[in-house]
């Protein structure tokens with residue numbers, strides 16, 4: 001990996017997701033939605049790169065990552081990342097393309113799959129271009145929702161939150177399926193951005209194409 005960077009601080013965003021602020025190499029530039037590989041710079045771990053999405057703004061003097069820690073992954077890197085103290089060294093790759101903004105549309109995320117959309121929506125907010133964007137964001141329970149206050153503030157009525165495993169006011173208690181999309185979306189001939197676990201993406205993409213969305217209008221990590 002090409003860069004050695006330092007963890008400057010970390011803090012909880014939800015009970016199992018942390019925000020990591022990392023030093024930014026001079027001249028390093030990431031497009032909103034791009035991913036990078038990160039590894040912990042310690043013997044035995046430096047080859048264990050994992051993909052993550054910078055969630056800060058391009059002009060920030062530091063990099064931000066929003067990373068879910070899997071405590072049950074015995075050899076997992078995210079579990080160890082969550083235990084790092086400020087000053088720890090990370091190895092970082094060049095950014096690589098995954099999801100990029102291609103115009104107004106509907107962003108559909110499951111869990112930590114919201115991270116590329118956080119980067120894109122924050123960039124659009126900075127440019128005053130949030131009008132016409134909708135976010136549909138599914139989680140298990142309200143306590144799992146990453147950056148809920150910020151997303152509700154940015155998108156207002158166009159921030160639609162669902163919880164599959166909890167019935168609580170302010171969240172639809174259901175999955176994102178064909179019936180839900182038909183209820184909430186009137187135009188399927190527009191751009192849809194989809195990110196989440198592979199089965200989530202497959203189900204949402206199938207529902208959208210079944211409702212008439214063209215495959216070329218689906219933006220997801222292929």
Ligand SMILES: Cc1cc2nc3c(=O)[nH]c(=O)nc-3n(C[C@H](O)[C@H](O)[C@H](O)COP(=O)(O)OP(=O)(O)OC[C@H]3O[C@@H](n4cnc5c(N)ncnc54)[C@H](O)[C@@H]3O)c2cc1C
Nearest residue numbers: 035050051052053066067068072073074076077078112115
């Ligand atoms: C392009 C891209 C961008 C991404 N961006 C982000 C991001 O910004 N934020 C984010 O949070 N995530 C992101 N992810 C997902 C993230 O990369 C994974 O969560 C991460 O790689 C998991 O690493 P890990 O080492 O903890 O676990 P893994 O490498 O998946 O597994 C490590 C070990 O844990 C054990 N294990 C695995 N699964 C289980 C299980 N279900 N139960 C018990 N043990 C298990 C196995 O022993 C395995 O060898 C992104 C993924 C991609 C592809």
